[in-house]
Amino acid sequence: xxxxxxxxxxxxxxxxxxxxxxxxxxxxxxxxxxxxxxxxxxxxxxxxxxxxxxxxxxxxxxxxxxxxxxxxxxxxxxxxxxxxxxxxxxxxxxxxxxxxxxxxxxxxxxxxxxxxxxxxxxxxxxxxxxxxxxxxxxxxxxxxxxxxxxxxxxxxxxxxxxxxxxxxxxxxxxxxxxxxxxxxxxxxxxxxxxxxxxxxxxxxxxxxxxxxxxxxxxxxxxxxxxxxxxxxxxxxxxxxxxxxxxxxxxxxxxxxxxxxxxxxxxxxxxxxxxxxxxxxxxxxxxxxxxxxxxxxxxxxxxxxxxxxxxxxxxxxxxxxxxxxxxxxxxxxxxxxxxxxxxxxxxxxxxxxxxxxxxxxxxxxxxxxxxxxxxxxxxxxx
Numbered sequence: 001x002x003x004x005x006x007x008x009x010x011x012x013x014x015x016x017x018x019x020x021x022x023x024x025x026x027x028x029x030x031x032x033x034x035x036x037x038x039x040x041x042x043x044x045x046x047x048x049x050x051x052x053x054x055x056x057x058x059x060x061x062x063x064x065x066x067x068x069x070x071x072x073x074x075x076x077x078x079x080x081x082x083x084x085x086x087x088x089x090x091x092x093x094x095x096x097x098x099x100x101x102x103x104x105x106x107x108x109x110x111x112x113x114x115x116x117x118x119x120x121x122x123x124x125x126x127x128x129x130x131x132x133x134x135x136x137x138x139x140x141x142x143x144x145x146x147x148x149x150x151x152x153x154x155x156x157x158x159x160x161x162x163x164x165x166x167x168x169x170x171x172x173x174x175x176x177x178x179x180x181x182x183x184x185x186x187x188x189x190x191x192x193x194x195x196x197x198x199x200x201x202x203x204x205x206x207x208x209x210x211x212x213x214x215x216x217x218x219x220x221x222x223x224x225x226x227x228x229x230x231x232x233x234x235x236x237x238x239x240x241x242x243x244x245x246x247x248x249x250x251x252x253x254x255x256x257x258x259x260x261x262x263x264x265x266x267x268x269x270x271x272x273x274x275x276x277x278x279x280x281x282x283x284x285x286x287x288x289x290x291x292x293x294x295x296x297x298x299x300x301x302x303x304x305x306x307x308x309x310x311x312x313x314x315x316x317x318x319x320x321x322x323x324x325x326x327x328x329x330x331x332x333x334x335x336x337x338x339x340x341x342x343x344x345x346x347x348x349x350x351x352x353x354x355x356x357x358x359x360x361x362x363x364x365x366x367x368x369x370x371x372x373x374x375x376x377x378x379x380x381x
Contacts, residue, residue, distance in 0.1 A: 005123045009178045011136035013115060016170040018137035020108075022144030023164045024049070026225045026242045027152065030235070033226065034157040035092050043348010045094075045101055046222045050214075050344050052105040053337030060110035061329030070114050071178065078172040081108035085168055088161045108168075109337075111175075113328035120316055120324075122180040131253035131309050138250040138305075142243040149239020197319060197327075205377045206314055209269060210335030211342075212370035213307055216276050216363045218343015219356075224283070227356045231287045241293065245300030252305035265310050265317075265380045272307040273371035275299055277364045284360035311335070314380070 028049070032042045060077065064070040084104040091100050119133055144167070151159050197203060219227075228238045252259070259268065279299040286292040311331055319327030343363075350359050 005126060006178070006180055007133065009180070010119050010122060010133050013171070013174040013178060014134055014137035015140035016167060016174050017112060017115075017140070019140035019144035020164060020167040020171060022141035022242070022246075023148050023160065023167060025221050026145050026239060027148060027157075027160055027235075029222055030152075030225050030229070031157050031160050032097070035097075037094065037097075039223075039226075039351040040348045041094055042226075043222055043345050043351065045097060046348070047341040047345035048098055048101045049105050050221075050336060050340030051338075052102060053109045054333045054341065055337075056106045056110040057113045057329035057332040057337070058326065061113055061326040064114050064117070065323060065326055070118055071175070071180075074111050074114050074118070074178075075172065075175045077107040077111045078168070078175045081105075081111070082165070082168040082172055085165060088165070104168075109332070110329075111171075113332045115175075116312060116328045117324050118178070118180065120312075129257055130312065131256040134309070135250045135253040138246045138253060141246045142250070145239045145242040145246070146236075147239075149235045149237075149242075153235045197323060198330075200318075202378065202380050203318060205373070206311075206318075206380075207330065207334045209273070209370055209374050209378065210311060210331060211339035212366055212373065213273065213276065213303075214335045214339030215343045215346075216280060216367040216370065217303070218340060218345075219347040219351075219359045219363050220280070220283075221340065222344040222347050223351060223356065223359070227283075227287065227360075228293075230356065241297050244294065245297040245304075248298045248301035249305035252301040253309065256306065256309045259306065260310065260313055265314055266374065266378050268306050268310040269374040269378060270371055272302050272310070273367050273374060275302045276307075276367035277371065279303055280360045280364035280367060284357045284364065287357075318380070 029042050029046060032045055037045065060073055064073050067073075081104045084100065084107065087096075087100050087103075091097050120130060123130060123133070148160070148163055151163065225238050225242075228241065229235075233241070263271075279296050282292050282296040282299075312328075315324065315327040315331050347359050347363075350362065354362075
């Protein structure tokens, strides 16, 4: 399976990176709730987690493209994120927690877009099998979300911070093990400038669609665990639900290269967004029906797996080689950053005012709007 590229060195980084995400996304809001933060404060803090993606990936993407030190930036960012997160062992106030989350995510969020570039360049002609490497991130998420959920049920929320610290340390160590020669010293003078690329209509529509995808995911990433807990699910059950979604995602990653060839980017974006709308509708209306909740989680295969892989392929296809670091950073910052931060903050504000079902219904409407936009304006293969 590895061919001529360092399959296991690349895969291990994804394993630990998304294992950390498997601890943060499902359980950090519950941890903040255990510190007696209210829904609006939780929404704002989770917005910081997403919001640093607006600036950090673009800053580090520009630096990586122009310095040629992509791996050094990945390693340095991982180490600084670890050092800053160490303060979580004693932080419990709102202002200090906000500063902590800004500090460590500013560096942690800068790492993945650059590692995506490293992976695609290291794979060379085998890059259509990117999803076979990326699936190890999904496996890491599954192991973490199930294991940490069981740990928290048994030990309590106090176990979360040291567990996340160990995962951050593992990300840094994994980055040291990656040894591939993919850096390029400077941007080619023959390549179009990034601003010129951004003038293209298909790029603008793509970025807007990415923002709407993550805006719709805002209530899920911020309050899904809280919502399920309100409906009587324990942490182990909640972790299992998160894991189920990512298991379905893994299955899609294994065949994604065929889906891209057979369906094309435009159809995947349109269909994926309609399925996003269906998923949030199901969660909104029938959270007490186990069969519906399980079905909604299986749709994660499309709402994240297909849409993310298609977005990575879009950047690789429509951004010039010398600007792909900034292209991946833009995808991350506009989608997960701007869209994710707005989704987290607005869902926190609306949660107390409208309640969980209405917030997830609003997410369904946003996703449907994204599907219509993709159908009307996205003209790509």
